[in-house]
Amino acid sequence: MIKSRRKMNYSLKSIDEYQKSFFEQMVFLSNQLNKGHPLFVPKNIERDFLEFKSGHSFDLNNHWRAFLLLDEVDAPVACAIVTRCKASAEKKSFLGFFESVKDCDLTLLFKSCEDYARTLDSTELIGPIQGSIFNSYKFKLDQKIFMGGDPVHPSYYPELWKDAGYSLVGRWENILVSRLVYLLKIFVSFLFSYRGKNLTARPYNPYKREEEIKLLYDLVIDSYSNMMAFTPISLEEFKHWNEIILDSNFERSFIFIQHKEEPIGFNIDLVLPFLKDGEEPSMRMQFAYVGKKRHLAEKARGVADIVMRYHILHRVLKPFGPIPLVTGVYENSPFRHWLLKSGYSVVGTYGLYGKKL
Structure with missing residues (x-):
């Protein structure tokens, strides 16, 4: 009622x-x-x-x-x-x-x-x-930190839905690591490079744009297909709903992760607004990682290491530069559990609501 x-x-x-x-x-x-x-x-x-x-x-x-x-x-x-x-x-x-x-x-x-x-x-x-979840979705459940890609809505919207009988059915988080842990992760990613055995990273190829976007689309569909509220979408719809990202300069910020030359995931880094109470507005690197669901759990640590090494070696990240965020991590994702065990903390929470009819 x-x-x-x-x-x-x-x-x-x-x-x-x-x-x-x-x-x-x-x-x-x-x-x-x-x-x-x-x-x-x-x-x-x-x-x-x-x-x-x-x-x-x-x-x-x-x-x-x-x-x-x-x-x-x-x-x-x-x-x-x-x-x-x-x-x-x-x-x-x-x-x-x-x-x-x-x-x-x-x-x-x-x-x-x-x-x-x-x-x-x-x-x-x-x-x-x-x-579609490939378009905008979710409510923002906290109002302390705003960052590029956040849903834009008045803060009272979740309460309106709860008043109408809707309850939380899914939660996502943005995750940030401390400076000390960040430096440790960089060191460990090089020290234990064997954890990424048979894993390689390669940059997006701008000369094969359509092929690369199709590969990106296939990886996203595979990964998202086990998520709540997934419905199939066409390549045309995927391009339309992601046109801002797809029009970005990918030469250094977009990489594919391969296992024995088979693409199993990708990582896109975007510099987007970061607004926190009591601080001056800034820009912050945000990581978005998606991988094939059958590989994500078993290779999460190796993938994280190889992504870190790649970005340090290619100067996308710097040890004493701004610490990047990992965004849009689903609450039941094995990648989230690994991140939190590794010293990361939650800096933003988002929710999806549902009601039985």
Whole structure:
């Protein structure tokens, strides 16, 4: 039961075919609610809602319905989109693109989203997921440190979902190591190089861009396929949702990890904003590592060592430079357990919520 909030005569509009004016209202609401966020970038229809246009691969491969909650004077006060991949055998729908003013009664919005998910034969509604976990997803559960790539939303959103009966079903963390442990890790990565036996690292080849992006896509799909809320996506969708990363200069910051010349993972390092209470804004290197799920647990230590050695030798990292972050580590990942045992600490927490229907 949703907790009582400000009562008024709300009305609801919904669409399941692209209408520019409808999405313009969603964009306006989102920009108004998030403009005070330290990482705010104004949304626009072409960048943020392209996948809902008729004929786009996402539109063709997914059921979806967008909802807009209006107040007594027909002003938008909340919105959301429910999606479900047509090819997925999982009886799950996703709730995303959520925005809401703080004191709004969301009973009608959540009920309508859940009713639509039931018509799709879903037994669970999970979010926030903007269509796919390969797009933006999760709520930020703490407000002390903000960094590039964080979900941008008002801090009260998780409470609105909990009030509507949604509970935490997945958690991710950003992880940082102390200077002393960082230096020790560099030393150990060279001292025990045998732990990376049969492992090699090679840089991204910009002259074979399409082949390399396809390899990246295959590795991501393999790794993410055992994650909660995974649904298959096309290469086109993958490129669209990762266009900022894929347009970066990869010559030194993107490497593939190979086991006996078979690609088993990759590491991308991006220098992104780092904002912490009481400190001047700065830029911080952030690691994103993904590997084939069958290799990740057994070779986590060797992979971490070879990535560290590669970046030190190629001067991507410096022993007394800024300490890099490891971002987006899933709570049940074997890589996370190894990191925490090795002296790393959590500096950011993110959550995904779900509700049985």
